Amino acid sequence: MNIKRLLLTGVALLAAGSAGAQGVLGGHVTGNIQLDGQMSHEDTVIGADPVPEALKLNARADILYTNGDFSAGLRFEAYQTPLLGFDPQYKGQGVAHYFVAYKAKRISVTAGNFYEQFGSGMILRAYEDRYLGLDNALLGVNLQLRPVDGVTLKALAGKQRVYWEYGDGLVRGLDAEADLNSLIKSMRESKLQVSLGAGFVSKYEDDESIASSADPGQRLNLPLNVGAGAARLNLSYGHFTLQSEYARKGQDPWAGNDYIYRKGEALLVNMGYSKRGFSASLQAKHIDNMGFKSVRSQTGEMLFINYLPAINKQYTYASLTMFPYVTQVNGENGLQGEVMYRFKKGTLLGGKYGTDITLNASTIYGLDTVQVGGAGTEGYTASWFGLGEHYYTDLSLEVEKKVSKKVTLTAIYSYQEFNPAVEGEEPDLYHNHIVVGDLHWRVNKKHTLHFKAEWMGSDSFYDPAQSHTDRRAGDWIMGFVEWNIGKNWFLSASDQYAYNDGVGNYPSVTVGYTHGTTRLQVGYGKQREGLLCIGGVCRRVPASNGITFGMSTSF
16 A cells, blocks of 8 residues: 555545544544636636636545644645636646644654645745645654743755646755754843744756757757755844845756856845834845746646745735736846834824824836856856846825724825836836725624725826737726625625726626525626735736625534
8 A cells, every 4th residue: 555545545544434523533624615616608808718627626624633643634626617817727626635733742744735835934934825736845844842941943855736737846944043042041021022943945856858058069068956045033122123035046057047167146134113103124135046946847837846025015906906016036126125113093194093104115127238148157246235127116005094982094006116127028118006995894783895996097008909918908997896794695886997908897696695604695797817925925816707605613
């Protein structure tokens, strides 16, 4: 019996016979089920292509068994067929995630599938984001030791999930972190809080034949083992905090950097100050050739070993995310600053309930590089502080005001500059002005209304004769209203309309019902094409016109 079958059998035996959520072999069983469906039809105006399948469906069921220090779990997934925007390679069904684990005070061990992160993730982050269709869980063994209070040691090895298979590359990692205030007796009462950490990750992959750009008759001498290391320092004193991490990667020729041999490095620094009614932060990021995959020939978002955090402000409003920034793993320099101030109650600007004002600014550029060759060479040279192509800028002012006991208002103005080169398109620079108004009104104990109005003015335009322009371009208005009825029902309606230099009108309505831990919703409307991004990681979503529905429950 192979390891996968043995683990699955063990998990199934632990969970078997459960009629409720507890009492299985003295343990406890919990879980959740989620189902999302979509029916779409052709719409030539918005660019929605015909869909052969009458119904697209994503479904999953997570089961977790716990008994003292022991736990086991599995996840069944079904994509029949995957929702629009999900890679077709997900099509199928089966047990996609399974594990057994033991966790005590000084030791934790997991065998099977697991997620893990070292520091900020710049050398290792195995995680899942179901809305992006991203899951790079490792299949192997993860061991954590806490020999004394304040010290955590990690060791792991495994292969990464890629759709229904696992990549050929073997990932191995070690990490250590020390909280000096817990470890050193004399520092336990100190106002200065200090933690140190360091990690190393190595991937092994078999050799393959790839031609040199300088001489197609010559074969690249590929490194079979590629290592990446990082050191981090976290400090806090009173109102001040400092978080920093520096990472460096060895020679790693892969498809995303055109098989060059330049070493990679990255630096992330976050400084902050916070007290009641005021906070300020400053972030800086430098990335140079830090794409790190367990399979060198893999493109797209799958099989990344590491994660490079986004440095720009993350929004949730439709207009503010019309042109989301995609982290450039091959190189970028970025800076972000934010200040929040609360005007106190009873002051001229604070009014009866106080007023919060947040000012945020971020800007990101490519590296200032000089090309020295192609595949099989160093590729390019770059200076640390040199700025290359302008990728993105965002200046925003947000005001949040509680107008009365029942009404809260949020207003945002944002000026954005966006270069479509970050999405692999021809370089350009769009200038966007965006205004958002968001109002929450608690009418009474049973009814709540939520209104949003958005406007975006842009110098981008849609030209169907040019392949590199898209339907996000132009000037837009957007309206949204949601009515929450008691604890169980909600009804929402929205519309996005490109009224100048763009194309498309995107109305939608949704109704939902919640009872306990169960939620049902169904909607009809149009979805514009574009990118769905979370934390700088994105997937392209095609246009659609039709019905969507969803159901989730837990026990």
